[in-house]
Amino acid sequence: MKVNGQHFRTIWLKPDDETVVQLIDQRFLPHRFVIEEVRTVEQMATAIREMHVRGAGLIGASAGYGMYLAAIEASAGKLDEQLTRAAAQLKATRPTAVNLSWAIERQLRNTAEGKNAEEKVAVALRTARSIADEDAEHCRMIGRHGLEVIRQLARRAGKFATANPSGGGPVNVLTHCNAGWLAFVDYGSATAPIYAAHDCGLPVHVWVAETRPRNQGSKLTAWELGEHRVPHTIIADSAAGHLMQRGAVDLVIVGTDRTTLSGDVANKVGTYLKALAAKDNNVPFYVALPSSSFDWKLRDGLKEIPIEERGAEEVKQADGWFEGQQIEVRVAPERSPAANYGFDVTPSHLVTGLITERGVCEANEKSIRALFPEQAS
Numbered sequence: 001m002k003v004n005g006q007h008f009r010t011i012w013l014k015p016d017d018e019t020v021v022q023l024i025d026q027r028f029l030p031h032r033f034v035i036e037e038v039r040t041v042e043q044m045a046t047a048i049r050e051m052h053v054r055g056a057g058l059i060g061a062s063a064g065y066g067m068y069l070a071a072i073e074a075s076a077g078k079l080d081e082q083l084t085r086a087a088a089q090l091k092a093t094r095p096t097a098v099n100l101s102w103a104i105e106r107q108l109r110n111t112a113e114g115k116n117a118e119e120k121v122a123v124a125l126r127t128a129r130s131i132a133d134e135d136a137e138h139c140r141m142i143g144r145h146g147l148e149v150i151r152q153l154a155r156r157a158g159k160f161a162t163a164n165p166s167g168g169g170p171v172n173v174l175t176h177c178n179a180g181w182l183a184f185v186d187y188g189s190a191t192a193p194i195y196a197a198h199d200c201g202l203p204v205h206v207w208v209a210e211t212r213p214r215n216q217g218s219k220l221t222a223w224e225l226g227e228h229r230v231p232h233t234i235i236a237d238s239a240a241g242h243l244m245q246r247g248a249v250d251l252v253i254v255g256t257d258r259t260t261l262s263g264d265v266a267n268k269v270g271t272y273l274k275a276l277a278a279k280d281n282n283v284p285f286y287v288a289l290p291s292s293s294f295d296w297k298l299r300d301g302l303k304e305i306p307i308e309e310r311g312a313e314e315v316k317q318a319d320g321w322f323e324g325q326q327i328e329v330r331v332a333p334e335r336s337p338a339a340n341y342g343f344d345v346t347p348s349h350l351v352t353g354l355i356t357e358r359g360v361c362e363a364n365e366k367s368i369r370a371l372f373p374e375q376a377s
Contacts, residue, residue, distance in 0.1 A: 022038070056098075064107060143196035178217060190255045241281075252274055255288055262364065301348075302345050308342035348364060358371045
């Protein structure tokens with residue numbers, strides 16, 4: 001996507017020094033656009049854990065590059081042992097997003113084929129690049145398939161110009177958290193169909209749920225939609241049901257950090273409540289994901305998906321921009337305890353469909369396996 005007219009991915013190698021990984025430090029958005037330079041696996045682990053980078057696809061890509069940095073650091077020593085330690089260090093940063101372990105295991109498998117340290121470093125670099133490139137391409141394809149979902153819905157609702165020459169207003173899409181370009185390497189998952197619709201001239205408007213406690217919706221999704229000139233409106237999380245009751249939402253599209261083979265979806269906490277409201281108001285509820293976000297070993301999301309619990313300060317405090325600097329303020333009683341669950345699980349029966357790089361399917365094992373027959377057990 002573009003920032004001030006210039007194309008950026010979220011993570012890339014420094015053009016004049018391929019031992020340095022550059023990334024967009026999302027802690028400072030939307031107020032400042034900061035590029036961070038990462039030189040060690042320790043720095044990459046910190047970037048993932050402290051959410052300089054976040055989002056399923058980008059976490060995976062960052063882990064891939066982190067393993068490459070580990071290979072560089074260990075090239076003169078016991079490389080395989082160092083890669084194993086780096087893998088454990090990176091896996092411990094964020095437990096819910098399956099892309100993290102998927103990328104790390106891919107690096108371990110590929111680098112094991114290298115015959116010496118130099119070859120292993122080269123393999124790690126190729127693998128990291130492939131993970132990032134595939135993530136961007138898969139999101140682009142999610143955009144193409146999701147565009148057809150929006151087109152069909154617009155025609156049924158009489159909002160598409162060919163179906164309603166007088167115009168029926170834009171297609172209103174509701175999102176939760178940030179499953180946009182900033183959560184992946186490029187395009188995004190939930191936002192990719194929105195960008196594709198906007199770019200082809202199909203009018204869309206996005207209801208952006210703020211997504212407490214870190215406000216990834218109001219900070220990140222709103223910022224990137226604005227950079228792409230997509231019409232949007234920020235709403236409080238609790239306003240989503242109100243809008244659906246009044247027919248102001250045509251469909252919901254969210255992302256996922258881990259989806260089971262049976263179609264259960266783990267996403268940012270609050271997703272489940274939006275799915276319930278969508279079901280009650282007959283609003284289609286879609287989940288957009290690349291295949292790297294499937295956990296092919298799990299079937300029961302409620303019992304088997306690990307749910308990250310983050311620090312209480314994220315709930316009790318808020319940050320913002322004041323007089324040229326970013327500050328934090330306390331919004332809750334100092335002595336009151338707080339619980340901070342990072343994700344929840346939306347059962348498959350609440351999901352209208354899954355939008356993947358291979359097409360759209362129902363949220364059940366039979367339909368998922370039909371799209372990905374190589375995953376048959």
